[in-house]
Amino acid sequence: MKDDTRMVHSARNPQQHQGIVNLPVYRASTVLYPSLEAFNRRGEGDSKYRKVRYGAYGTPTTYALADAVAELEGGHGAAVTSSGLAAVTLALTAFLHQGDHLLMVDSVYGPTRQFCDTVLKRFGVATTYYDPLIGDKIESLIRPATRVIFTESPGSLTFEIQDIPAICAAARKHDVRVLMDNTWGTPVFFKPFAHGVDVSIQAGTKYIAGHSDLVIGIITARTESLFRQVKDTTMVFGDIAGPDDCYLALRGLRSMGARLRQQQAAGLKVATWLQDQPEVKRVLYPALPEDPGHALWKRDFTGACSLFGVILHTDSEPDIARMLDGYRYFKIGASWGGYESLVIPANPSKIRTAAPWTETGYVLRYHVGLEDPDDLIADLAEGFKRLGQADTPASSDQDDPEKGGRSSS
Numbered sequence: 375m376k377d378d379t380r381m382v383h384s385a386r387n388p389q390q391h392q393g394i395v396n397l398p399v400y401r402a403s404t405v406l407y408p409s410l411e412a413f414n415r416r417g418e419g420d421s422k423y424r425k426v427r428y429g430a431y432g433t434p435t436t437y438a439l440a441d442a443v444a445e446l447e448g449g450h451g452a453a454v455t456s457s458g459l460a461a462v463t464l465a466l467t468a469f470l471h472q473g474d475h476l477l478m479v480d481s482v483y484g485p486t487r488q489f490c491d492t493v494l495k496r497f498g499v500a501t502t503y504y505d506p507l508i509g510d511k512i513e514s515l516i517r518p519a520t521r522v523i524f525t526e527s528p529g530s531l532t533f534e535i536q537d538i539p540a541i542c543a544a545a546r547k548h549d550v551r552v553l554m555d556n557t558w559g560t561p562v563f564f565k566p567f568a569h570g571v572d573v574s575i576q577a578g579t580k581y582i583a584g585h586s587d588l589v590i591g592i593i594t595a596r597t598e599s600l601f602r603q604v605k606d607t608t609m610v611f612g613d614i615a616g617p618d619d620c621y622l623a624l625r626g627l628r629s630m631g632a633r634l635r636q637q638q639a640a641g642l643k644v645a646t647w648l649q650d651q652p653e654v655k656r657v658l659y660p661a662l663p664e665d666p667g668h669a670l671w672k673r674d675f676t677g678a679c680s681l682f683g684v685i686l687h688t689d690s691e692p693d694i695a696r697m698l699d700g701y702r703y704f705k706i707g708a709s710w711g712g713y714e715s716l717v718i719p720a721n722p723s724k725i726r727t728a729a730p731w732t733e734t735g736y737v738l739r740y741h742v743g744l745e746d747p748d749d750l751i752a753d754l755a756e757g758f759k760r761l762g763q764a765d766t767p768a769s770s771d772q773d774d775p776e777k778g779g780r781s782s783s
């Protein structure tokens with residue numbers, strides 16, 4: 375079965391639901407049992423992980439979403455969580471104990487870093503940040519106490535591609551688990567388990583849900599025992615997504631392939647245009663042949679989502695505010711993967727520690743939605759005109775390169 379077919383048909387059995395195409399929303403806390411014996415045996419063996427026992431452990435709607443994502447990523451089993459960030463923190467918690475050491479990629483999503491620096495630190499887990507471009511040299515950072523290497527490829531702010539197979543090979547030698555935030559790669563464009571990853575994390579909030587109307591996470595594991603370790607942790611924390619959000623995420627997943635294809639094409643068109651603009655120093659997008667991560671991306675990924683970064687020549691916040699505030703289609707807001715285009719400042723230099731961000735110039739992160747890319751390019755072109763228009767009487771100098779106009783920025 376190809377992925378497009380899988381996205382339509384996985385975890386769906388209309389004949390079990392009166393022929394209705396979509397699995398209904400099962401709302402539940404209490405689940406009733408026919409006898410005392412059945413109640414007493416409700417958590418035995420496989421039932422603990424895969425049967426409907428109590429609403430907080432999952433309903434048929436929850437399990438259908440988990441199964442669909444697990445099948446698409448090529449994993450053994452998945453647990454659904456209340457948000458993408460909960461998927462990250464619970465996956466880490468599942469594999470770390472007091473006294474353990476964690477290797478965390480320096481380009482990781484900010485709140486993941488915050489979890490390491492606060493909660494994990496408080497509970498006695500030491501974190502070492504590593505250069506996203508480290509590749510097989512990660513082995514030199516592995517200590518006897520290292521239990522987990524966390525990866526995010528590419529980083530969702532600075533877009534460095536990691537050599538995941540090399541990192542997994544080094545980890546395997548030392549019996550270390552590799553966790554990956556695979557939200558950018560999506561379950562379609564990067565197959566984590568085929569590249570050696572043990573546990574994959576999806577912020578289903580992004581392309582899976584696809585409509586900016588819910589938060590949800592999915593943790594998928596390579597083997598049954600890894601899956602059980604993850605599910606035990608989500609259950610003991612009482613973390614679950616509501617059935618309506620699971621339903622919406624599953625509905626989003628059915629059309630994800632088509633959306634991704636259109637957004638990939640539009641993203642590439644917009645990014646290619648951007649890198650030719652005089653205001654742009656560099657576009658951070660592994661799908662571009664000029665990107666330093668392009669060769670690794672081409673080797674390991676089958677596509678690119680529509681999230682990328684742009685380094686501008688200018689660092690002037692008032693100029694950039696004028697450009698962003700006036701966009702017609704690129705709205706200012708966090709998150710990505712929905713049908714609409716977005717932009718936010720990225721500010722990587724404030725975050726990095728292991729591989730400091732040395733590029734000068736303001737970094738913006740763009741998400742390309744389902745709008746026509748020509749309209750988006752026109753919106754960006756108008757924005758660059760505003761970038762050079764100071765609000766002072768000297769603005770008549772805007773087109774004179776000698777006087778700091780936009781053509782010299």
Ligand SMILES: Cc1ncc(COP(=O)(O)O)c(C=O)c1O
Nearest residue numbers: 457458459483530577579589590
């Ligand atoms: C790479 C990455 N991982 C995880 C998350 C967290 O997802 P959520 O917003 O569902 O908590 C985000 C959200 O922006 C993200 O960009």
